Amino acid sequence: MKKLQDKVVLITGASSGIGAALAEEFAQKGAKLALLARRFERLQALVEKIQATGAKATAFASDVTNMESLQSTVSQTEQQLGPIDIVVANAGFGVVGDFERLTVEDYQRQFETNIYGVLKTIYATLDSLKKTQGRLVLIGSVAGYITTPKASAYAMSKYALRSLAEGLYAELAPYGISVTLISSGFVKTEIRTINNQGVYQANLKDPIPTWLRISALKAAQLIVKATISRKREQILSFHGKVALFINWMFPGLLPHIFRWRRLRKRKSSLQQ
Numbered sequence: 400m401k402k403l404q405d406k407v408v409l410i411t412g413a414s415s416g417i418g419a420a421l422a423e424e425f426a427q428k429g430a431k432l433a434l435l436a437r438r439f440e441r442l443q444a445l446v447e448k449i450q451a452t453g454a455k456a457t458a459f460a461s462d463v464t465n466m467e468s469l470q471s472t473v474s475q476t477e478q479q480l481g482p483i484d485i486v487v488a489n490a491g492f493g494v495v496g497d498f499e500r501l502t503v504e505d506y507q508r509q510f511e512t513n514i515y516g517v518l519k520t521i522y523a524t525l526d527s528l529k530k531t532q533g534r535l536v537l538i539g540s541v542a543g544y545i546t547t548p549k550a551s552a553y554a555m556s557k558y559a560l561r562s563l564a565e566g567l568y569a570e571l572a573p574y575g576i577s578v579t580l581i582s583s584g585f586v587k588t589e590i591r592t593i594n595n596q597g598v599y600q601a602n603l604k605d606p607i608p609t610w611l612r613i614s615a616l617k618a619a620q621l622i623v624k625a626t627i628s629r630k631r632e633q634i635l636s637f638h639g640k641v642a643l644f645i646n647w648m649f650p651g652l653l654p655h656i657f658r659w660r661r662l663r664k665r666k667s668s669l670q671q
């Protein structure tokens with residue numbers, strides 16, 4: 400697609416899941432890629448796969464919580480590939496568990512990556528995006544609208560990300576920079592195999608039924624399409640759209656359902 404030919408795209412959290420699928424999708428459309436992740440071996444394997452197709456891609460072992468690392472990566476990207484046209488702030492993970500079993504440190508760790516990591520990514524790339532009148536894509540979640548039990552830390556971070564996206568949508572407009580928020584439903588990725596410390600654990604299983612999850616490829620295709628059109632927000636998955644529609648039509652219904660289910664579960668456990 401000519402609209403993406405030779406565009407420089409920087410993607411954080413690109414070693415797996417949506418990030419990896421996005422890398423391949425952008426590469427197919429002729430973009431030049433700067434791919435960031437902590438798991439460098441997996442990232443390098445992805446880069447080699449992309450390069451084998453004739454596309455340009457470079458791997459950077461970079462942590463979004465480290466501003467110096469990000470600034471160095473952006474500088475190298477501009478030197479090797481040129482000014483950055485598209486930034487996809489995708490890196491993130493989910494802290495889950497009963498509130499009383501989590502700690503303040505768990506919440507801080509969640510925000511360090513999901514919010515401050517995004518902020519650092521934006522600050523590190525902002526000057527480049529101004530030069531190109533580029534596109535900023537923030538990977539959020541339906542959890543930025545609806546909070547489920549045991550996921551308050553993750554939902555808090557995604558609510559905050561949605562607020563950031565809404566603010567920057569107007570603030571960055573005078574520079575010609577578009578801001579696209581991706582509110583994803585359930586996607587087939589490794590996010591639920593990342594523990595509360597942000598570490599990958601292969602033995603962790605995804606509790607979400609397969610039929611509720613869309614593929615990372617489908618998610619990537621929708622995200623790329625939204626990026627090209629500079630869409631303000633893209634909601635991923637039919638189930639995600641249904642959940643948001645219910646939440647909009649019947650405010651308070653879902654929290655009442657979640658509460659009822661928790662009370663019922665508690666009562667059942669006491670009777671055993």
